[in-house]
Amino acid sequence: xxxxxxxxxxxxxxxxxxxxxxxxxxxxxxxxxxxxxxxxxxxxxxxxxxxxxxxxxxxxxxxxxxxxxxxxxxxxxxxxxxxxxxxxxxxxxxxxxxxxxxxxxxxxxxxxxxxxxxxxxxxxxxxxxxxxxxxxxxxxxxxxxxxxxxxxxxxxxxxxxxxxxxxxxxxxxxxxxxxxxxxxxxxxxxxxxxxxxxxxxxxxxxxxxxxxxxxxxxxxxxxxxxxxxxxxxxxxxxxxxxxxxxxxxxxxxxxxxxxxxxxxxxxxxxxxxxxxxxxxxxxxxxxxxxx
Numbered sequence: 001x002x003x004x005x006x007x008x009x010x011x012x013x014x015x016x017x018x019x020x021x022x023x024x025x026x027x028x029x030x031x032x033x034x035x036x037x038x039x040x041x042x043x044x045x046x047x048x049x050x051x052x053x054x055x056x057x058x059x060x061x062x063x064x065x066x067x068x069x070x071x072x073x074x075x076x077x078x079x080x081x082x083x084x085x086x087x088x089x090x091x092x093x094x095x096x097x098x099x100x101x102x103x104x105x106x107x108x109x110x111x112x113x114x115x116x117x118x119x120x121x122x123x124x125x126x127x128x129x130x131x132x133x134x135x136x137x138x139x140x141x142x143x144x145x146x147x148x149x150x151x152x153x154x155x156x157x158x159x160x161x162x163x164x165x166x167x168x169x170x171x172x173x174x175x176x177x178x179x180x181x182x183x184x185x186x187x188x189x190x191x192x193x194x195x196x197x198x199x200x201x202x203x204x205x206x207x208x209x210x211x212x213x214x215x216x217x218x219x220x221x222x223x224x225x226x227x228x229x230x231x232x233x234x235x236x237x238x239x240x241x242x243x244x245x246x247x248x249x250x251x252x253x254x255x256x257x258x259x260x261x262x263x264x265x266x267x268x269x270x271x272x273x274x275x276x277x278x279x280x281x282x283x284x285x286x287x288x289x290x291x
Contacts, residue, residue, distance in 0.1 A: 004031055004046050013079050013088065026182050028260070028269055029054070029198070034091065041091035042078055047198075049085065050263040053140060054256075055133060056198050058087060060125040064200040065089070067174070071121050073114060074194055092195070094187040102181055102216035105225060110192045111184070111212055112229035118194075119173040119205040126201030127172065130252050131163045137255035144262035149279055158291045159251060165291075166204070166241055166248075175203040179211040206238070210245035247285040254278035 005021050017037055024032040024043070031046040047058060058080065068074030079088040101107055135156065142148060149155065176183075178199040185193050209230060213223050227239045257275030264271060 004033065007084050007086065008033060008035060008044055011081065043089045043091050045087045045089065047085040047087070048265065051085070053259060053263050055136070058082065058085065061198040061200070062087070063125045064197045067122050067124060068194065068197055071117060073118055074197060092185055092187065092193055094185045094193070097181050097184040097186055097192070099181060099217060101186070102184070103218060103222065107192070108218070108222060108226050109229050112226055114192050114194070115205070115208050116230055118176065119208070121174050124174040124201050128177065128201040128203040130203065130207055130248050131159060134159060134251050134255045137259045141258040141262050146258055146261050148258065155251065155279065155282065158286045159248070161291045162244060162247055162286070166244060169237060169241055170204055172202050173205045174200070175205055175208050176200050177203060177207060179208055179215060181215050204245070206242050206245045207249060210242050211249045213242070214246055214249055244285070244289055247282050250278045250282040250285065254282060
């Protein structure tokens, strides 16, 4: 959008030097741009004015980004301009993980090691419950008179049963919580790094594993491999809990779609379809596990 390009050109960080700006595709929340200044490359991320409704915080994100960078898991923060809701990050060379590559044992092993490092690392800002966030998102969408699925109350009751089931073995560790494949980058050296830490915080680590499995479309054998590498051993109870956690990931994504129907001004994204598909998957897994 024109106003974002104008805002970028006037920033003091460039010190009057010529810059080249181009929009980046993808992203369901922010407006992202690639900025080139000589040999240096940056990513500029403009947040919408609806962050508070999504329960997102730029200061929290920046804090967590810096921890991720210190662990070698993320990019370096270059600048933050609160007035423009603009975060500028150093560009990481590499390629976004494709569904085909994400399914390979090599990448599964890498992501298992990466998540283990993150989950055992320094505490992040923000303690999060995906269950509570889902409930708040649904409640907000209802107050905004968004048309909810007709059986949403039944789904919420099922969510509570799943929460009770997953209480056994629950831990709280640093988590990314937005493991879309678009947020996983493979550098030229073959190392994996994570982008977009805005949803990150301290939460149930099984959520990260479940979300990666969903987005990479892993089959059950590869799920077993993921868990084995992550834990260093076979653990049937953890494996089953991760499978059940997939229902929570789907519901969270569906609730995100519903709240975006109420607040988003971003064009070109069918949030209703996104919500319907994800809540449909939540229902499928819930029925499979007889909740």
